[in-house]
Amino acid sequence: MIQVHSTLHRALVEFQPRDRGKVGIYVCGPTVQSEPHVGHGRYAVAFDVIRRYLLWRGFGVTYVSNVTDIEDKIIAAAQEAGESVEVLAEKMSERFSKAFRALGVLPPDVEPKATEHIPEMIELIERLIDRGLAYERGGDVYFSVKTLEGYGKLSGRRPDELRSGHRIEVVDAKEDPLDFALWKATKPGEPWWDSPWGAGRPGWHIECSAMAEKYLGRGFDIHGGGMDLIFPHHENEIAQSEGASGEPFARYWLHNGLVNLGGEKMSKSDGRVVDLESIVESRGGKALRMLFVRAHYRSPIEFSDELLDEAAEALDRLERFRQRVTAGEPDSGALLRFQEVMDDDFGTPQAMSLLFDLVREGNRQLDEGGDASPIAGAVDSIIGVLGIDDASGPQQSGSLLSDEAIDEFVEERSRARSERRFHDADRIRDRLEEAGITLEDGPDGTRWLRR
RNA sequence: GGCGACGUGGCCGAGUGGUUAGGCACGGGUCUGCAAAACCCGGUACACCGGUUCGAUUCCGGUCGUCGCCUCCA
Missing domain, CATH: 3.40.50.620 (HUPs)
Structure with a gap:
C-alpha cells in the first residue's frame, strides 16, 4: 500500500x-x-x-x-x-x-x-x-x-x-x-x-x-x-x-x-536566488540531485556550497563501491525494504540510509572475498529509481586526460612501484591528483577515479 | 494579527513509548612502501518547563525560538 x-x-x-x-x-x-x-x-x-x-x-x-x-x-x-x-x-x-x-x-x-x-x-x-x-x-x-x-x-x-x-x-x-x-x-x-x-x-x-x-x-x-x-x-x-x-x-x-538560503526562502522577488544553470555546470546536476534526495521532498532544505560538497562526497562513496563490483540480479530483500520506505510518502532519506547500509555490507563482503553482485544489483536499481545516474556530473575543467593516457601513467607508476622507485611512483600519483585523478591501490592493482 | 510547519549529537538528516538510522567531519585500529579507499571500534543527541506513564526524545499542555503562507514566487 x-x-x-x-x-x-x-x-x-x-x-x-x-x-x-x-x-x-x-x-x-x-x-x-x-x-x-x-x-x-x-x-x-x-x-x-x-x-x-x-x-x-x-x-x-x-x-x-x-x-x-x-x-x-x-x-x-x-x-x-x-x-x-x-x-x-x-x-x-x-x-x-x-x-x-x-x-x-x-x-x-x-x-x-x-x-x-x-x-x-x-x-x-x-x-x-x-x-x-x-x-x-x-x-x-x-x-x-x-x-x-x-x-x-x-x-x-x-x-x-x-x-x-x-x-x-x-x-x-x-x-x-x-x-x-x-x-x-x-x-x-x-x-x-x-x-x-x-x-x-x-x-x-x-x-x-x-x-x-x-x-x-x-x-x-x-x-x-x-x-x-x-x-x-x-x-x-x-x-x-x-x-x-x-x-x-x-x-x-x-x-x-x-x-x-541562509535559513530563508530562496525567492526571486528579493533576489535571494542561486542560479541553477551555473550550479549544474560547476558542481554537476548529480550532486545537486543527491542533495535534494537526501532530504524528504516536503522538508525545507538549506542550500550551500558545503552541503553540496557533502552530497558530492556521498556520491563518490556510492561510485567507488559500484566500480568495485559488477551488478547482478538484485537482492530481493533489499528491494523490499526500499519499497517499504518509499511506499511511505516517498521516504528518500530512509532510502539513502538503506543505500549506504548496502554499500557497507557490499564492501565488507568484497573485502572478505565474497560475492556482492546481488547487493550491487540492488544498489543500481535504487539509484535508478532515484534517477541519480541520469543526472550529469560537473563540466570537466582543466586538463582533459584521456582514459588511455591515464592508464599509461598508472602502468608506469606500477612499474616504478614494483622496482621500489617510490619517489617516481609518488610523483606520478601527485601529478594525476593535480589533474583531478585519484588513485587507489588495491590487491587487484590500481584503480583510478576522476574527481 | 490569522493559518500552518518545525526545533535531534560538530554539521546534514531519519525515526521510535523501553533495544543501531544513515551520510559528512573527528579520534583509535586493521590493511598499505606511503597515501587513498575499504572494513572494525568510539560520543548515552533529541529547545525549555510541567503533566500522563513502571518508563518519554517519542503522548498531552504551556513557554521560547526559527521558518513558510496570508501579494508574484517551485
Missing part, C-alpha cells in the same frame, strides 16, 4: 488511483519569465522521483507539466529586455528544459504551453459564467469566490479571514476583493487573443485548470507543485475546475518544501 501526504487531507492517506494501474500526474511548471534557480530544480527532482517510483511500482504514468508562457511578469520582463514575449518565453523555456535534463529529470509526457490552449481556457471561463460563478466587467472576467461552496479547503483559509486581511489588492471592478481574474482585457503593447469578452489574455491559474482537464481528465490522481503555490494558485485552480465541472479536480495534492 502506498501512502502519500496530501495537502488537501492534511494527512497521510492511502494512494488509490482513479483508474486501476494508471496514474495521472500534473505538476505546475515554471512561469518562464527568467532563468531557472535552484528552487525550480527542487520541485522538478521531487516529482521526478515520485514519477520514477510509481513507474517502478508498475503503474502506467502520464506526467504532465506545463509551461506558463503568458503572464504579467513575463510581459514586464519582455518589455524590459526589449524583446517579444514569445521569444523570451521560448528562450527561457529551453533553458529550463536543459537545466532539468542535467538534473536527470525525465521530460514530461506532455508539456503544454498556456498560449497554445487559449480556446480551452475560454471554454472553461464560459462554463463558469454559465454556472453563475464568474462575471464580466469591462472586458475582464472574474471568478466569484463567495458563490463557491468550500473555497479555501486546500489552503485552510476561510474567505472572511482573507477578506479581513489588508493585503488584498482592491480593484474597483471586482465585486469582492477575493475575486480573481480569469480573463484580462488587453492593454496597449500586450499580446492578446480574441474572446467573447473582447481582446485580452488569460489570468494566472486558468491555464492549469484547462490543461489538466484536457490531458488528464476530471478527478485525476496527483497534482503537485511547490508549497508556495498552495495559496492562491492551487486554491484557485480547484475553485475554477470544481466550479465548472461540479466534480473533484485532483485526488491528491502533493507539495514540495522550498529551498532556503
Whole structure:
C-alpha cells in the first residue's frame, strides 16, 4: 500500500488511483519569465522521483507539466529586455528544459504551453459564467469566490479571514476583493487573443485548470507543485475546475518544501536566488540531485556550497563501491525494504540510509572475498529509481586526460612501484591528483577515479 | 494579527513509548612502501518547563525560538 501526504487531507492517506494501474500526474511548471534557480530544480527532482517510483511500482504514468508562457511578469520582463514575449518565453523555456535534463529529470509526457490552449481556457471561463460563478466587467472576467461552496479547503483559509486581511489588492471592478481574474482585457503593447469578452489574455491559474482537464481528465490522481503555490494558485485552480465541472479536480495534492538560503526562502522577488544553470555546470546536476534526495521532498532544505560538497562526497562513496563490483540480479530483500520506505510518502532519506547500509555490507563482503553482485544489483536499481545516474556530473575543467593516457601513467607508476622507485611512483600519483585523478591501490592493482 | 510547519549529537538528516538510522567531519585500529579507499571500534543527541506513564526524545499542555503562507514566487 502506498501512502502519500496530501495537502488537501492534511494527512497521510492511502494512494488509490482513479483508474486501476494508471496514474495521472500534473505538476505546475515554471512561469518562464527568467532563468531557472535552484528552487525550480527542487520541485522538478521531487516529482521526478515520485514519477520514477510509481513507474517502478508498475503503474502506467502520464506526467504532465506545463509551461506558463503568458503572464504579467513575463510581459514586464519582455518589455524590459526589449524583446517579444514569445521569444523570451521560448528562450527561457529551453533553458529550463536543459537545466532539468542535467538534473536527470525525465521530460514530461506532455508539456503544454498556456498560449497554445487559449480556446480551452475560454471554454472553461464560459462554463463558469454559465454556472453563475464568474462575471464580466469591462472586458475582464472574474471568478466569484463567495458563490463557491468550500473555497479555501486546500489552503485552510476561510474567505472572511482573507477578506479581513489588508493585503488584498482592491480593484474597483471586482465585486469582492477575493475575486480573481480569469480573463484580462488587453492593454496597449500586450499580446492578446480574441474572446467573447473582447481582446485580452488569460489570468494566472486558468491555464492549469484547462490543461489538466484536457490531458488528464476530471478527478485525476496527483497534482503537485511547490508549497508556495498552495495559496492562491492551487486554491484557485480547484475553485475554477470544481466550479465548472461540479466534480473533484485532483485526488491528491502533493507539495514540495522550498529551498532556503541562509535559513530563508530562496525567492526571486528579493533576489535571494542561486542560479541553477551555473550550479549544474560547476558542481554537476548529480550532486545537486543527491542533495535534494537526501532530504524528504516536503522538508525545507538549506542550500550551500558545503552541503553540496557533502552530497558530492556521498556520491563518490556510492561510485567507488559500484566500480568495485559488477551488478547482478538484485537482492530481493533489499528491494523490499526500499519499497517499504518509499511506499511511505516517498521516504528518500530512509532510502539513502538503506543505500549506504548496502554499500557497507557490499564492501565488507568484497573485502572478505565474497560475492556482492546481488547487493550491487540492488544498489543500481535504487539509484535508478532515484534517477541519480541520469543526472550529469560537473563540466570537466582543466586538463582533459584521456582514459588511455591515464592508464599509461598508472602502468608506469606500477612499474616504478614494483622496482621500489617510490619517489617516481609518488610523483606520478601527485601529478594525476593535480589533474583531478585519484588513485587507489588495491590487491587487484590500481584503480583510478576522476574527481 | 490569522493559518500552518518545525526545533535531534560538530554539521546534514531519519525515526521510535523501553533495544543501531544513515551520510559528512573527528579520534583509535586493521590493511598499505606511503597515501587513498575499504572494513572494525568510539560520543548515552533529541529547545525549555510541567503533566500522563513502571518508563518519554517519542503522548498531552504551556513557554521560547526559527521558518513558510496570508501579494508574484517551485
